Amino acid sequence: MNCFAARMWRRNRNFLRGSKMIPSNNVVHNVGSRIMDSSFIGAVTKSLMGAAFTVGGVIASVGAAGAAEPKPWQMGLQDPSGSIADKANDLHNLLLWIITAISVFVLALLIYTCIRYREGRNPVPSKTSHHAVIEVVWTVVPVLILLVIAIPSFKLLYYMDRTDETDMVVKITGAQWYWTYEYPDQELAYDSYMIATEDLEEGQKRLLDVDYPMVVPEGTRIKLLIQANDVMHSFFVPSLAVQIYTVAGRTNEAWIDVPMGEKTYYGQCNQICGVNHSYMPIVIKAVSADDYKAWVNEAKEEFATLDRPAQKDDATIQLAEAE
Numbered sequence: 001m002n003c004f005a006a007r008m009w010r011r012n013r014n015f016l017r018g019s020k021m022i023p024s025n026n027v028v029h030n031v032g033s034r035i036m037d038s039s040f041i042g043a044v045t046k047s048l049m050g051a052a053f054t055v056g057g058v059i060a061s062v063g064a065a066g067a068a069e070p071k072p073w074q075m076g077l078q079d080p081s082g083s084i085a086d087k088a089n090d091l092h093n094l095l096l097w098i099i100t101a102i103s104v105f106v107l108a109l110l111i112y113t114c115i116r117y118r119e120g121r122n123p124v125p126s127k128t129s130h131h132a133v134i135e136v137v138w139t140v141v142p143v144l145i146l147l148v149i150a151i152p153s154f155k156l157l158y159y160m161d162r163t164d165e166t167d168m169v170v171k172i173t174g175a176q177w178y179w180t181y182e183y184p185d186q187e188l189a190y191d192s193y194m195i196a197t198e199d200l201e202e203g204q205k206r207l208l209d210v211d212y213p214m215v216v217p218e219g220t221r222i223k224l225l226i227q228a229n230d231v232m233h234s235f236f237v238p239s240l241a242v243q244i245y246t247v248a249g250r251t252n253e254a255w256i257d258v259p260m261g262e263k264t265y266y267g268q269c270n271q272i273c274g275v276n277h278s279y280m281p282i283v284i285k286a287v288s289a290d291d292y293k294a295w296v297n298e299a300k301e302e303f304a305t306l307d308r309p310a311q312k313d314d315a316t317i318q319l320a321e322a323e
């Protein structure tokens with residue numbers, strides 16, 4: 001608020017007294033802005049609220065999308081896939097309406113005050129500094145708004161936190177600068193690297209496609225055990241609404257609800273992790289149950305399996321040689 005507007009506010013005899021309107025409204029802005037993006041209404045609201053939308057901008061730029069990948073000039077979130085993403089999308093839409101209404105209300109109030117209480121029309125300023133009713137109103141209304149936001153927000157938080165009803169487990173390790181996927185039940189593990197631009201084949205996406213994607217069966221709830229080999233990374237797949245940090249020496253837990261339908265989900269590391277941070281995309285490929293079984297058999301042959309006797313023997317020989 002500029003000085004002129006502030007002066008005008010102070011002059012208002014009956015309505016806007018003091019400066020308490022600012023902190024109480026800012027609380028609501030900050031809560032809402034965490035989950036905002038720059039969809040159409042968001043873009044309009046964005047122009048009103050400036051920096052409060054930084055998080056939304058990041059979400060939109062990293063992974064805005066049609067099916068399960070970013071598209072040029074995408075404005076909203078990626079289309080949600082699975083129950084978690086559906087619920088997150090609903091919450092986002094609710095917040096978008098609330099924050100838009102608040103922004104429009106504050107802007108209208110500001111314009112009205114600037115015009116109605118300008119110096120020319122209101123030469124003798126009010127010296128009133130308190131008004132009990134308006135102070136109660138601008139405290140209670142934001143509290144009620146926060147309650148309306150908190151209820152669906154906590155519901156989603158607890159829903160996302162529940163990892164006990166999953167069908168399978170994938171262990172994911174972030175490293176500079178690739179991902180390792182491990183299927184403990186299948187005794188299978190392999191690394192997934194981005195395909196360099198010069199090696200791209202027809203139809204492959206630059207900076208997004210990888211040599212070996214994480215393959216999962218469609219219609220499955222998958223528990224993710226996530227850790228890091230070196231620095232912090234973050235496993236982020238927007239259309240499945242999963243984002244979780246990888247931390248060395250600690251295992252984080254999350255789950256994804258992969259819906260029915262063969263589809264490829266694209267994501268990226270979104271924790272600055274070094275010079276090649278932007279070159280460690282994530283690809284989750286959902287395939288039919290039969291294709292998944294076939295893939296597991298092929299992958300077991302192609303990749304190193306855990307507990308390979310040959311590997312242990314090699315290690316023993318190397319150690320013996322070292323001594």
Ligand SMILES: [Cu+2]
Nearest residue numbers: 233234269273
């Ligand atoms: Cu990273």
